[in-house]
Amino acid sequence: MKLNFTDNKNKYKIILKKRIYIFLIFSLFFTKITFGQSYNSYFQQFEMRYNYGVSIPHHSYMNFIIKKHIMFGEFNYSIKTDGSRTFQKIWRCPEYGAGILFGNLGNNEILGYATSMYGFIGIPIIETEHLIFKYRLCTGLAYISEKYNNRSNNLNIIIGSHLNIHVQISLLADIKPFNFPLYLVTGIVFNHYSVGAIKLPNLGINAVSLTAGLKYLYSQYPYSLMNGRAPNMYNKELEISAFYSAAIKQNTSYSKYYFVNTINGDFGLRVSLKRTLGIGTRLVFDPSLKMWLEEEEKYQNTSQLFRLGIHAFQEVYFLDDFSCLAQIGAYVYNRYSTGIGSWIYANIGLRYTFPNNMFVNILLKTQSLKADCVEFSVGYRFMRYKFLK
Secondary structure: OOOOHHHHHHHHHHHHHHHHHHHHHHHHHHHHHHOOOOOOOOEEEEEEEEEEEEEOOOOHHHOOOOOOOEEEEEEEEEEEOOOOOHHHHHOOOOEEEEEEEEEEOOOOOOOOEEEEEEEEEEEEEEEOOOEEEEEEEEEEEEEEOOOOEOOOEOOOOOEOOOEEEEEEEEEEEEEOOOOOOEEEEEEEEEEEEEOOOOOOOEOOEEEEEEEEEEEEEEOOOOOOOOOOOOOOOOOOEEEEEEEEEEEEEEOOOOOOEEEEEEEEEEEEEEOOOOEEEEEEEEEEEOOOHHHHHHHOOOOOOHHHHEEEEEEEEEEEEEEOOEEEEEEEEEEEEEOOOOOHHHHEEEEEEEEEEOOOOEEEEEEEEEEOOEEEEEEEEEEEEEEOOOOOO
């Protein structure tokens, strides 16, 4: 049945409200992480960019859905740090900011449009008076206007939820052709959208684009290059952490939701102010395995729903309380296998550590190189080190 004008109006009001709520929640979280820091000087950056690129279908049956090039408009606000804090010197005066991106996904009728709100860190590789060459890491939430529906949109075999995780990785060059702080921005950008198997289908959308735009740096103080770096020295100390993770996932578009529980223990060595390296173990209780075992007539008891894994990990600190955690490992106990890939797992995500050593994570877990679920974690870090001043 075709929607009338009133139905359409109400539909777009609901969409707008959802986008506002998402933006407010994300803004509160990001404000605590980014702008809770104190700087001697504020160098505020305003940036507008246009992105034009292509989708990268990772399954052949996605080819008929992607019909046109992907185009995004992007607006970012950030603070360029001045090296007044230890972490700023270690990361060569990075920029911390937030942004919004809006654009199409290659098929307006089936895939619709994406609106993203995200936070980012940009780290210079080369910085001179007239050129900043940097990489930027962004993560946030995206609202996608069209999703799979078995009646009204059954051709959308890619995205099963309006709300998705958005990850962006980019290489950018800020070029300053004049003596006032206006920069030309260009580079290459990779965008990824996924719901992490919370709702199926979940093939994900990957896009690579070229970008161009302008950036203006505003401050009451003139910006100058940092003189010298903080020595990256550290007394190596053992770190022990433990955390509990919870996740929701679907096996198929028509199956029920399953609640996955994980207990994780990591043993690491803080080798520098930037990173910790170590090993760990995780015990997973995944009731969704029962469905697959029953289909193969192999299910016997609850013990088959457990998985035990060991992994290596790296935790990279962007601030003393904000870091990125990456784990890769293999299961040593796994009663449901679909090949060698089902024995391999990887997790990557963000961690915020509170002053009392409690921390929270949000991690994307992958299995057989595919998104398996999004984990929300709470844990405690046993630390035996102090920063060198």
